[in-house]
Amino acid sequence: MNINITSDLSVSDLSIRTSEGSIVSDVSLALGRGRPLTLLGESGSGKSLVAQAIMGNLPPELHASGRMVFKGADLHEEAPAERRRRWGRSIGLLPQEPWLALDPTMQVLPQVTEIHRYVKGRTAAESAMGAKANLSEVSLLSGEGLYPSQISGGMGQRAAIAMARAADTELLIADEPTKGLDAALRDSVTANLRQEVEAGRLLLTITHDVAVARALGGTIGVMLDGRLVEYGPAEQLLNHPEHAYTKALLAAEPSHWQRHITTSSGERIIAGRELEKRYGDKVLFSGLNIEVGAGEIVSIFGPSGCGKTTVGNILLGLTTPDAGMVERKPGLSPLRFQKLYQDPPAAFAPHQPIREGLKDLAHLHRKDWAQVEELRRRLRLPEALLDRLPGQFSGGELQRFALLRALLLEPAFLFADEATSRLDPVSQKEVIMFLRQIVDETGVAVLLVTHDRDVAEKVSTRGISLKDVVRDDAGY
Numbered sequence: 001m002n003i004n005i006t007s008d009l010s011v012s013d014l015s016i017r018t019s020e021g022s023i024v025s026d027v028s029l030a031l032g033r034g035r036p037l038t039l040l041g042e043s044g045s046g047k048s049l050v051a052q053a054i055m056g057n058l059p060p061e062l063h064a065s066g067r068m069v070f071k072g073a074d075l076h077e078e079a080p081a082e083r084r085r086r087w088g089r090s091i092g093l094l095p096q097e098p099w100l101a102l103d104p105t106m107q108v109l110p111q112v113t114e115i116h117r118y119v120k121g122r123t124a125a126e127s128a129m130g131a132k133a134n135l136s137e138v139s140l141l142s143g144e145g146l147y148p149s150q151i152s153g154g155m156g157q158r159a160a161i162a163m164a165r166a167a168d169t170e171l172l173i174a175d176e177p178t179k180g181l182d183a184a185l186r187d188s189v190t191a192n193l194r195q196e197v198e199a200g201r202l203l204l205t206i207t208h209d210v211a212v213a214r215a216l217g218g219t220i221g222v223m224l225d226g227r228l229v230e231y232g233p234a235e236q237l238l239n240h241p242e243h244a245y246t247k248a249l250l251a252a253e254p255s256h257w258q259r260h261i262t263t264s265s266g267e268r269i270i271a272g273r274e275l276e277k278r279y280g281d282k283v284l285f286s287g288l289n290i291e292v293g294a295g296e297i298v299s300i301f302g303p304s305g306c307g308k309t310t311v312g313n314i315l316l317g318l319t320t321p322d323a324g325m326v327e328r329k330p331g332l333s334p335l336r337f338q339k340l341y342q343d344p345p346a347a348f349a350p351h352q353p354i355r356e357g358l359k360d361l362a363h364l365h366r367k368d369w370a371q372v373e374e375l376r377r378r379l380r381l382p383e384a385l386l387d388r389l390p391g392q393f394s395g396g397e398l399q400r401f402a403l404l405r406a407l408l409l410e411p412a413f414l415f416a417d418e419a420t421s422r423l424d425p426v427s428q429k430e431v432i433m434f435l436r437q438i439v440d441e442t443g444v445a446v447l448l449v450t451h452d453r454d455v456a457e458k459v460s461t462r463g464i465s466l467k468d469v470v471r472d473d474a475g476y
Contacts, residue, residue, distance in 0.1 A: 014066035041223035043396020056083030092169030098156030109144035153342035154304025208424030252425035254454035264296035269445035276323035299456035302466035312415040338411040355386035
């Protein structure tokens with residue numbers, strides 16, 4: 001594939017192999033000042049592996065070949081210690097998982113402050129001031145005193161973005177920088193990334209969000225099965241796609257879906273009455289009534305940090321409300337109330353292969369392994385993935401395994417907390433349509449948290465919008 005722009009970073013014939021064969025093949029791309037590069041594609045297509053190869057932090061069982069030239073230096077020829085000295089100084093990575101970027105023992109503000117202090121060598125006063133400015137840029141100044149366990153997934157993503165901005169590296173690799181953010185914050189973060197480009201910073205973005213790729217402009221590369229299947233100017237590629245997968249990717253955006261609403265049986269599975277939740281002086285919501293019946297999908301949406309996850313956790317009994325009560329259908333085992341987590345790495349044992357964990361679950365609850373295999377096939381999860389550790393998956397792959405695990409227990413109520421926020425449009429549509437099919441087949445009641453009102457509108461019986469302390473009901 002030809003590289004036609006003056007580049008500060010050029011990658012030629014990059015391949016990444018395991019002992020079993022190639023998983024990324026012959027990727028060539030270039031990145032120059034004033035022209036950001038976005039890699040777009042489905043979960044597991046190899047986008048993040050390309051970024052990790054450039055950073056020099058591929059897992060030890062993976063081996064890269066090819067040339068990666070940054071500012072005249074071939075990164076592939078540098079010793080590991082030389083590569084690490086670049087981290088946070090000349091090359092920065094905004095990782096896909098906020099959980100992996102944040103120290104659980106530190107509040108948000110000190111984590112950003114120490115980058116200014118110890119990486120950039122600024123005074124304590126300058127560091128504190130710079131950190132506050134970074135948090136303000138991502139609308140997180142009010143959360144400066146919170147620990148990672150006290151913030152939502154979207155807030156965690158914004159904290160990670162603030163840390164990346166504090167590092168102010170010459171090259172920023174942003175791996176899914178808007179994952180978990182509502183539309184307004186997504187647009188704000190994208191605008192901030194554009195400002196970095198306009199200021200002369202090099203930007204490589206990994207995303208499954210077509211809206212982000214469209215807003216960033218520059219050059220887009222579309223990846224599928226470890227190969228760069230289409231590459232060119234953003235306007236041309238988005239308006240006149242040539243490859244069949246690119247066309248499918250654009251056609252699968254939620255705004256293009258047909259609306260299909262499941263019909264409730266009228267049987268109430270779970271309800272919250274006059275719910276209220278406070279954190280300190282902040283009231284997340286008050287007087288909230290919510291009910292989910294068998295065979296329906298109810299969506300709850302609103303800005304990051306407004307309390308969407310908290311509502312679901314209260315219904316599941318994971319969080320105690322400050323006022324109000326929860327009613328569940330009598331006679332149902334607690335195991336039939338399940339949750340899909342926004343951050344699946346937090347829900348899996350990090351040192352246990354997926355196969356082992358699923359076998360333990362099937363044995364404990366007397367499920368046939370054939371049920372696991374059926375769900376795996378329906379979720380488009382290759383059998384070879386079963387023997388990997390959770391840390392060896394893309395976010396989307398791990399989320400689909402989380403869905404498999406939850407459905408194996410035949411839930412009566414499923415709280416899907418941003419269940420598709422990590423997926424590209426094609427995979428997102430497949431998972432949502434699959435979830436809708438499961439609702440039709442089994443009558444499971446679903447509470448779906450989403451930042452995407454298009455998703456909510458296409459599949460929900462009803463929707464509830466949370467806006468900080470004020471909430472309003474939206475009927476579809």
